Each structure stands twice: as C-alpha cells, then as structure tokens.
Amino acid sequence: MSSFLVVTIGILIVLGLIIGLRINAFIALIVAAIAVSFLAADPEPVDGVEAPPVSMKEKLDRVSREFGSSAGKIGLVIGFAAVIGEAMMRSGAADRIVMAFLSVLGVKRAPWALMGSGFVLSVPVFFDTVFYLLVPLARSLYANTKKNFLLYVLAISAGGAITHTLVPPTPGPLFMAVRLGVPVGLMIFVGSLVAFPAALSGILFATFLDKRIKIESLEDKDETTGGIARDLENTEPTELSSPVPLWEALLPVVLPVILISGDTLVDTLQVKDVTAEVIQVDDASLLASAENNPTFRIDLSHYADLPDVGDTVHVTPQQKLEDGNTAAIPFSPNSFNDIKPYTEIAGNPGLALLLSMTLALITWVRWKKPTGKEFSTAVEIALLSGGLVILITAAGGAFGSMLKVTNIAVDIKALFEDSNAVGLTSLFLAFGMAALLKVAQGSSTTAMITVSSMMASFGLTEAELGFNLVYICTAIGAGSLIGSWMNDSGFWIVAKMSGLSETEALKTWTPLLIVLGCVSLTMTIILSMAMPLLSAG
Numbered sequence: 001m002s003s004f005l006v007v008t009i010g011i012l013i014v015l016g017l018i019i020g021l022r023i024n025a026f027i028a029l030i031v032a033a034i035a036v037s038f039l040a041a042d043p044e045p046v047d048g049v050e051a052p053p054v055s056m057k058e059k060l061d062r063v064s065r066e067f068g069s070s071a072g073k074i075g076l077v078i079g080f081a082a083v084i085g086e087a088m089m090r091s092g093a094a095d096r097i098v099m100a101f102l103s104v105l106g107v108k109r110a111p112w113a114l115m116g117s118g119f120v121l122s123v124p125v126f127f128d129t130v131f132y133l134l135v136p137l138a139r140s141l142y143a144n145t146k147k148n149f150l151l152y153v154l155a156i157s158a159g160g161a162i163t164h165t166l167v168p169p170t171p172g173p174l175f176m177a178v179r180l181g182v183p184v185g186l187m188i189f190v191g192s193l194v195a196f197p198a199a200l201s202g203i204l205f206a207t208f209l210d211k212r213i214k215i216e217s218l219e220d221k222d223e224t225t226g227g228i229a230r231d232l233e234n235t236e237p238t239e240l241s242s243p244v245p246l247w248e249a250l251l252p253v254v255l256p257v258i259l260i261s262g263d264t265l266v267d268t269l270q271v272k273d274v275t276a277e278v279i280q281v282d283d284a285s286l287l288a289s290a291e292n293n294p295t296f297r298i299d300l301s302h303y304a305d306l307p308d309v310g311d312t313v314h315v316t317p318q319q320k321l322e323d324g325n326t327a328a329i330p331f332s333p334n335s336f337n338d339i340k341p342y343t344e345i346a347g348n349p350g351l352a353l354l355l356s357m358t359l360a361l362i363t364w365v366r367w368k369k370p371t372g373k374e375f376s377t378a379v380e381i382a383l384l385s386g387g388l389v390i391l392i393t394a395a396g397g398a399f400g401s402m403l404k405v406t407n408i409a410v411d412i413k414a415l416f417e418d419s420n421a422v423g424l425t426s427l428f429l430a431f432g433m434a435a436l437l438k439v440a441q442g443s444s445t446t447a448m449i450t451v452s453s454m455m456a457s458f459g460l461t462e463a464e465l466g467f468n469l470v471y472i473c474t475a476i477g478a479g480s481l482i483g484s485w486m487n488d489s490g491f492w493i494v495a496k497m498s499g500l501s502e503t504e505a506l507k508t509w510t511p512l513l514i515v516l517g518c519v520s521l522t523m524t525i526i527l528s529m530a531m532p533l534l535s536a537g
Helices: 003-020 025-039 056-091 093-105 107-121 127-145 149-166 171-179 184-212 228-234 246-269 323-328 335-346 349-368 372-405 408-416 423-441 444-457 470-479 489-498 502-530
Strands: 275-277 287-289 296-298 331-333
Touching: 003 025, 003 372, 003 408, 025 056, 025 372, 056 093, 056 127, 056 246, 056 349, 056 372, 093 107, 093 127, 093 246, 093 349, 107 127, 107 149, 107 184, 127 149, 127 246, 127 489, 149 171, 149 184, 149 444, 149 470, 149 489, 149 502, 171 184, 171 444, 171 470, 184 470, 184 502, 246 335, 246 349, 335 349, 349 372, 372 423, 372 489, 408 423, 423 444, 423 470, 423 502, 444 470, 470 502, 489 502
Parallel strands: none
Antiparallel strands: 275 287, 296 331
C-alpha cells in the first residue's frame, strides 16, 4: 500500500476519533498508530536480498516500544516541570516574576515580555521545556486580569517556537548548519535576523486571534485539562504581591537554562580532536590522524618549520611528537574535553529539571510553610496533570514513529530528487519538503535533520544558488514550523498545559505556526537577495 495512502488513513483516524467522535486523544493516537503499523508495507529488499516480513506480533510490539521510548524521553521532564509550575504558583514566585515584567513593561505589554522570554529561552532549551516553565506566568497574569489568556499562551508559543527552529545551539538548526557546511556563528546571526521579525508578526497575529476567537468558557472544560481550566476560571482577582525575592523566583527558571545551555555551549565550542601523526611516507607528505592522540588537538598556526618537501620523517605511531617536531607543530590541550563529562551530566534535562524542582519546592516551603498534607497533595495534583500530558505526548510520539515506518520520507524525497533546484527555487523546495515531513511525522527537529541531509545530497553550491547556504537552512527551519497538529508533541503540550481543547488549538496554535513559517520564508528570500553573503574568491 502506498505510504501516502497509509499516512492519509492515519490522519483521518486521528481527526475522526478526536473531532468527530470526541474520543480521548490518547486512545485516538494509539488506535491510529496501531492501524498505521499494520498497514505499513514490509521493508524493501536490500542489495537484492529480501527482508523477512514483519510479523503481526512485531507490528503491535513496535507501537508499544515507540510509546515507551517517547515516554522515556519526555516523562521525567514533564513530571518535574509540572511540579515546578505548581510550586512557583503556590510560593508566589510566578507572581514575583510577573510583577517584575509589569513594572518594566506594564500590563498592556505583558504579552511582549512573554514572547521575548520564550524567544531567548528556546535558543538553548527545547520548546517543550520553555513552555512548561513560562506557562505558569500566563496563568498568573490571567488570574489577575481575567482576560487575554489566549494571547499570553500564544505569545509564549510564538517566541519559543521560532528560535527553536532557526537559531543554534538548538539541535535542529545546529545539525542543519553542520550538515550543509555553514559556520555555526553565521547560522546564529542569520537565524536571529530571520526569527526576530517572524516573532513580531507572531505576536501581532496572536493579538488578532485573541480578539477574534472566543475560546470555550474555562469552567465548561472537561477533565482532560487536568483541572487547569477550572482552577483558572475560579481564581479570584487579587493584587499581585509576593515576598519572594526576584532572584529566588527566577532561579527555578534560570538554573535549567544555564545548565542545559552550558552543556550545549561546550558541545558547540568543543573542537573534535584532530591530531597530527608524523610517520614514514615515501611521498614526503604528512598525514593527519584523529585516532592516535585523542587527548590533544593541533594548533596549525605555526608551521614554518615543517619538514621540507622531499624529507622523510620516521616517528613511531602513538608516540607524541618529540621536541623538535613539537616546536614545528605545537600541541594545544582541548580544555573543553576535560569539562564535557561534567557538563553533560549537569546539563541533562532530567537532572537540570530535578534540581530546579527542588529549588522551587524549597522556595515554597521557605515562604509559605505548607503543612505536610498540603505539600504532598499539591505535588500529587501536579503529577496527575503531568501524567496525562505524558500519556498523550508519548502516544503522539508512537503515532509519529509509525508514520516513519511507512517510508514516507523516502517517497517524499523521490518526488524531488530529479529537481534541478537552483536559486530561489531551492528555497521553496527546501521549505516545501520540510513542511511535508512536518505534517507527516510531527517532529520539527526530525524534519530539519532529514531535509537538510536531502538538500546536502543535491550538492548545491553558492555559485549555483547565488547566495550562502545558510539561507537553505533557514528555509528548512521555516518549513518545519508548518502543519503542527495532533502528531506533534508540541501541539499537545500547548493544548493540555494551557487548557485548550483540540479544536481550539487547531484554530489558534496551528495557524500561528503557519504565520511564523511563512514570514520566516519571506525574510529568508529578502535577505538572500539583499545580503547574499557569498564567500570571497
């Protein structure tokens, strides 16, 4: 059966069960994942060797396996973040941060403050985590203003989503830069130039949606929001006040950002160890080896005393260069290799959020002094609401993985592999393929990784394009924003953490990302013509 047909059937099952029959999203996604798994064709022959057919048992098992894998990747982060949000709300930390925002910008500009926070925080941190950390601020604002909750949520979404797909060191943009040979610094610069006006357009569009779309009364929402909606609706207006110092209130938000971004920064700055091994070579050339000396890298800025052409140098492999050779090719220790084992532990999202949760709970206990029963009940409530989000997002991950099993990415690539993409056509091609993959399997990062690899295989050069390859990267990032729906974990996180129904999320979150993607593509085209950034020579 055609992969396009299987994907279409899976999409129709999800839409039909959730929107048509009002079935819980977790059940709908699992049913769709099982259906797609059964309908997916068996693997293609490899080098003429037929692959064994996939058994019915394996088709069921792989759904469970991918569900568990997705839950393993997001479970701890969601659980800890849910507790952080609850603790920040109960301690007054969220109120204190809102007070700081409002004192600088005023209530009317609070959405801009939320957008800016999301814009900055999503550079080193995944969008999901940023939304978990900032949505308590939106709730606190709504509890005191009783209006514009949708605007607050979409402002966070606009700022967070745009840098997540355009600005390294977020994994997707970083991979694109490396895959297409674009310097990371250039990717950060151009990605930011594209992202900023897109974020501005996003908050303007969010303001438009907030005025035009009336979401269902929060008091009428069902249990799927984990009590968030009713809590919001029943909160009495209060004057914002909090004894918590601003630094202490910000610590649960800032700490994971510092830890996670610190590890990302080390990854970015870490020079992959390239060492020179001088060995006997008949043609008098010097060979480089990265395997024989993994502790050092070579500083090639001093090369004046390298052996003359025609000389034969004898040095035993694995032996460090002797004094004379060291003078010619001095070694420079890579200090980032020394600290990487520590930063990758401290920067683990699960551990970073665990530490942040601990600080948030300490702040709550310090300033509000809850009883033991109040403490345990609040944590249990937070974990219950987080548990539902974990189930739904893990089911969405399983569904997306089953769509990948259909080989939809291969078939999409086949549609474009004969295209002679040059100039502006290549930007639309990259954008379109990323959008197709995003709709088909749900993950923006996967779409960026896959399409950048496909575009790299085309062998495009600056001379053919007329502009720097960095614009291919931003076009792919723009396309990976398009088409967020029920197979995207971000869709469910925004919907469930904010209390929006599936239909309301499709009317707000989905078109918001379409606007972000289209404006990003427009900015990419404009910049590629106005500032092509062609290499010298």
